[in-house]
Amino acid sequence: xxxxxxxxWASWAAFAGLMMxxxxxxxxxxxxxxxxxxGFYVLGQEYVFKFxxxxxxxxxxxxGIVVLFxxxxxxxxxxxxxTVGVIVALIxxxxxxxxxxxxxxxxxxxxxxxxxxxxxLTVHGRELAK
Numbered sequence: 001x002x003x004x005x006x007x008x009w010a011s012w013a014a015f016a017g018l019m020m021x022x023x024x025x026x027x028x029x030x031x032x033x034x035x036x037x038x039g040f041y042v043l044g045q046e047y048v049f050k051f052x053x054x055x056x057x058x059x060x061x062x063x064g065i066v067v068l069f070x071x072x073x074x075x076x077x078x079x080x081x082x083t084v085g086v087i088v089a090l091i092x093x094x095x096x097x098x099x100x101x102x103x104x105x106x107x108x109x110x111x112x113x114x115x116x117x118x119x120x121l122t123v124h125g126r127e128l129a130k
Contacts, residue, residue, distance in 0.1 A: 013074065013082075016120035019113050020071025020085055023092060026110060027064025030103065031057040053102065059095060067092055074121065082121045089117040 033040045034057025070088045073081035093114035096107040 012120040012124040013077075016085065016117045016124075017071050017074035019117050019120075020067055020074060020089065022071075023089075023110060023113055023117070024064045024066070024068025024071055026106075027060045027067060027092065027095075029064075030099075030106070031059070031061030031064060033057070035061065056099060056102065060099070063088075063092060063095055085121050086118050089114045089121070093118075 034053045038052070038054050040053070067088045070081065070084045074085045075081075093111045096110045096114070100107045
Protein backbone atom coordinates (compact mmCIF):
# COMPACT_ATOMS: atom_id res chain seq x y z
CA UNK A 1 0.00 0.00 0.00
CA UNK A 2 1.46 3.33 -1.08
CA UNK A 3 1.44 6.18 1.38
CA UNK A 4 0.33 9.63 0.23
CA UNK A 5 3.34 11.91 0.79
CA UNK A 6 1.87 15.10 -0.67
CA UNK A 7 1.48 18.09 1.57
CA UNK A 8 -0.87 21.01 1.69
CA TRP A 9 1.70 23.03 -0.27
CA ALA A 10 0.71 21.28 -3.49
CA SER A 11 -2.17 23.71 -3.71
CA TRP A 12 0.35 26.54 -4.29
CA ALA A 13 1.68 24.76 -7.35
CA ALA A 14 -1.87 24.22 -8.58
CA PHE A 15 -2.50 27.91 -7.89
CA ALA A 16 0.53 28.75 -10.06
CA GLY A 17 -0.79 26.64 -12.94
CA LEU A 18 -4.24 28.19 -12.72
CA MET A 19 -2.83 31.71 -12.48
CA MET A 20 -0.65 31.08 -15.53
CA UNK A 21 -3.73 30.05 -17.49
CA UNK A 22 -5.52 33.22 -16.35
CA UNK A 23 -2.49 35.41 -17.07
CA UNK A 24 -2.29 33.92 -20.56
CA UNK A 25 -5.94 34.78 -21.16
CA UNK A 26 -5.40 38.30 -19.78
CA UNK A 27 -2.43 38.82 -22.10
CA UNK A 28 -4.47 37.60 -25.04
CA UNK A 29 -7.31 40.01 -24.20
CA UNK A 30 -4.84 42.91 -23.91
CA UNK A 31 -3.29 41.92 -27.21
CA UNK A 32 -6.59 41.58 -29.03
CA UNK A 33 -7.75 44.96 -27.74
CA UNK A 34 -4.61 46.61 -29.12
CA UNK A 35 -4.75 44.73 -32.43
CA UNK A 36 -8.44 45.35 -33.10
CA UNK A 37 -8.47 49.05 -32.09
CA UNK A 38 -5.11 50.79 -32.46
CA GLY A 39 -6.45 53.77 -30.49
CA PHE A 40 -7.69 51.74 -27.51
CA TYR A 41 -4.48 52.33 -25.56
CA VAL A 42 -3.25 55.92 -25.49
CA LEU A 43 0.29 56.80 -24.46
CA GLY A 44 0.39 60.01 -22.47
CA GLN A 45 4.13 60.63 -22.42
CA GLU A 46 7.33 59.71 -24.23
CA TYR A 47 8.60 56.29 -23.23
CA VAL A 48 11.75 54.33 -24.00
CA PHE A 49 9.83 51.31 -25.39
CA LYS A 50 8.35 53.11 -28.40
CA PHE A 51 6.46 50.29 -30.07
CA UNK A 52 3.21 50.88 -31.85
CA UNK A 53 0.21 49.64 -29.79
CA UNK A 54 -0.50 47.07 -32.52
CA UNK A 55 3.03 45.68 -32.12
CA UNK A 56 2.47 45.45 -28.36
CA UNK A 57 -0.83 43.76 -29.11
CA UNK A 58 0.89 41.01 -31.07
CA UNK A 59 3.53 40.63 -28.35
CA UNK A 60 0.82 40.21 -25.71
CA UNK A 61 -1.31 37.87 -27.83
CA UNK A 62 1.55 35.51 -28.71
CA UNK A 63 3.04 35.69 -25.22
CA GLY A 64 -0.37 34.99 -23.72
CA ILE A 65 -0.75 31.84 -25.76
CA VAL A 66 2.65 30.60 -24.57
CA VAL A 67 1.82 31.38 -20.91
CA LEU A 68 -1.56 29.66 -21.28
CA PHE A 69 -0.07 26.41 -22.57
CA UNK A 70 2.74 26.53 -20.00
CA UNK A 71 0.08 26.84 -17.29
CA UNK A 72 -1.55 23.62 -18.51
CA UNK A 73 1.88 21.97 -18.52
CA UNK A 74 2.47 22.84 -14.87
CA UNK A 75 -0.37 20.52 -13.87
CA UNK A 76 1.68 17.59 -15.16
CA UNK A 77 4.17 18.22 -12.36
CA UNK A 78 7.11 17.76 -14.72
CA UNK A 79 10.33 19.64 -14.05
CA UNK A 80 10.42 21.00 -17.61
CA UNK A 81 6.91 22.45 -17.16
CA UNK A 82 7.89 24.21 -13.95
CA THR A 83 11.05 25.55 -15.58
CA VAL A 84 9.13 26.84 -18.59
CA GLY A 85 6.53 28.25 -16.20
CA VAL A 86 9.11 30.28 -14.30
CA ILE A 87 10.70 31.54 -17.52
CA VAL A 88 7.42 32.62 -19.12
CA ALA A 89 6.22 34.23 -15.88
CA LEU A 90 9.48 36.21 -15.80
CA ILE A 91 9.05 37.27 -19.43
CA UNK A 92 5.42 38.16 -18.72
CA UNK A 93 6.47 40.38 -15.82
CA UNK A 94 9.09 42.12 -17.97
CA UNK A 95 6.61 42.65 -20.82
CA UNK A 96 4.11 44.18 -18.42
CA UNK A 97 6.79 46.42 -16.97
CA UNK A 98 7.38 47.75 -20.47
CA UNK A 99 3.58 48.04 -20.92
CA UNK A 100 3.16 50.23 -17.78
CA UNK A 101 2.52 53.56 -19.60
CA UNK A 102 -0.41 52.08 -21.54
CA UNK A 103 -2.16 50.19 -18.72
CA UNK A 104 -0.48 50.92 -15.36
CA UNK A 105 -2.94 49.32 -12.93
CA UNK A 106 -3.50 46.26 -15.09
CA UNK A 107 0.25 45.80 -15.60
CA UNK A 108 0.94 46.00 -11.87
CA UNK A 109 -1.73 43.36 -11.20
CA UNK A 110 -0.22 41.01 -13.79
CA UNK A 111 3.32 41.61 -12.48
CA UNK A 112 2.13 40.76 -8.96
CA UNK A 113 0.51 37.55 -10.19
CA UNK A 114 3.70 36.68 -12.11
CA UNK A 115 5.78 37.09 -8.95
CA UNK A 116 3.39 34.81 -7.04
CA UNK A 117 3.59 32.22 -9.83
CA UNK A 118 7.40 32.31 -9.80
CA UNK A 119 7.42 31.92 -6.02
CA UNK A 120 4.93 29.06 -6.03
CA LEU A 121 6.73 27.16 -8.79
CA THR A 122 10.20 27.55 -7.34
CA VAL A 123 9.31 26.87 -3.71
CA HIS A 124 6.39 24.43 -3.97
CA GLY A 125 6.36 23.20 -7.58
CA ARG A 126 7.77 19.79 -6.64
CA GLU A 127 4.74 19.14 -4.40
CA LEU A 128 2.40 18.92 -7.41
CA ALA A 129 4.38 15.99 -8.83
CA LYS A 130 3.78 13.86 -5.74
